[in-house]
Amino acid sequence: MNRFLLALLICAPLPLRAQLLEIAVERRFADDAKVHIGDTVWIAASADAPEHAARVVAVTEPAADPATIMRRDYRVRLHLPDLAAILGQPDRVDRFGVGLEPGVDPDSAAERLNRVAFGYQVFRSSEIASQSSTTFLVVSRFHRAIAIISILASAVFLLCLMVLKVEERRLDVAVLRFTGISRRTVFRSLLLEAMVVAVAGALLGTGIAAVASAIVNWYYQRTFSTALIFSLLQWRTILFAVVLSIVLGLGAGSLAAWRLVRTPPLTLWRRAG
């Protein structure tokens, strides 16, 4: 119901009166409109409805809610009878919160209430949570899809770089093979090199991700004036990325190294020349 009042707040100086309504405004509105506790604002149910004077009695910080962050609406709170009167809908509410006695099963309580319900519907808190999180499930699925494409692109990129890197060592490998170093030793050394590169790349990538994550949080928290965390770099994410990089790096490195050690040293020497 509060949303009827959004954007309809008009700040104006007014001498305090005993019958003034009381209103709590959110901090973002207080900052933007330069409203302080004790100031008077005018509120109305719509732009063409009668205005009512209300005194700001509190500045609140609403719980961070990702569902409403993009709407940028200002939220205010009034006593229920005051709001109902302003809206011209006395004794009406949008919803009730129902607390159950300990031990009462929410499913059976909801079922019983729904059987006798007329004009209302009873939802379990978990149902509401599930419905309101649909948006985030969609965003999460989208992020996962983008991640799959990114991992695919990274894998090909890494494979290509490893092939190039190992192929660059043709002359070295040829010399090593000429001097009697076994294929296995050469293969291991190339693999070790690939692993060092992959680990170094993964660590550097983790550092870049940490910086990027900090920038994203700083930017969006400032933009939306919220404490919500937009980018959460978790240990399991880092571990996943590092392990994936190493596995891909080793895979690509071993593939390229295998091709190289299988080639006769003379051929490698000629190609390198």
Next chain:
Amino acid sequence: MKGSWALRDLLRHPVRSGLALLGVAISAALLLDMVLLSGGIERSFEKLLLSRGYQVRVSPKGTLPFDTEATLGNAAQIVAGIRSTPGVVQAGPVLGASLFARHDGALLPLVAYGIDPTAQGIYVLEDGRDLSLGDSTHVLLGKPVARRLGAKLGDTLVLVGRLDPEVAAPARSVKVVVSGLVHFLYDAKDQPSIALTLPMVQGLGGPHLVDRASVILVRAADGADTGAVVTQLRQTFPKLGVNTVGDLVAKFRERLAYFRQLSLILGSIALIVTVLLVGTLLAITVNERLGEIATMRAIGISRTTVIAQVVTQGLLLVVPGGVLGIFLGLGTARWLDAILTSFPGLPAAISFFVAEPRQLTIAALTLLVTGLLAGVPPAWRAANAPIAATLRSDAP
């Protein structure tokens, strides 16, 4: 000659060339998807808003149409005022309300639109007959409702208005005949919507909806200056929100800033990957062929030709990779679009990824320029390698 030299060199290393081509293709696909995402939904939204020719929306001030439950009072008077504004040819009020249909002993919740049949811009008639002015006996059904109720043209439905818990009975109910099946343009997928005449919905919705409307759609005359019409409406109705399609798209854009920024970041990453991939490959190729290049320079091949050869080699990776990437990108765009359009409440007609020639051209040109730029440093190095020193160091 330049092309064949570059092509031969790529074919000489099929594995790395193939991998580079694949890498460019995936980067190109990601780039294309991000270009489509960056403005796709806005164009899709704009097209949808203009689909019935109404260029202006009037709604309660501070709100967007159907974004809140707020409604306009004195709707009839406002509509008459809008219709008398110079340049306006049509104004159609729409009121959205919750109603119920009796079905198999239960009540099916419905979204009811009250419209003026002579000026409606929210649905397209697909079968049957449209409502007429003052019609109080007919209803139009969207496909989801018709499917759920199993209703056909000519069937009778019982519609129930606001429910009153105090007396455990509907405040009002009416019998109506299904006169038409319609496609509601702004509905979410499977939204159970019906259309009735405006007075019917106002009456069924209860006393608080008398003479109210959620939004008024306004159509300016062909050739009329929409901006001037909007200015006039804002002057006449200072307490109402008057928005052009452009205003609504701008507000929509604000809410979807996340997707624009995400597309910018991921598009940039795709370009960086392309530059690194093509640049690294060309740098290594140039390193390997430095002796050959020095020999060419020694026998009189110009620097420009050497640069052109290296750049051509880059383009031979970027162009086929880009073409492959466009097909790949169009496929992944459909997949990503299917995910994003499952957002709850989003009009089913809206698409996040709109593939238009302009977007395809932008993506292709960006990739081409990126490929060219990636080839410049190695090409420069190849062209400026010291001939004598290189030949000496490469001599067996």
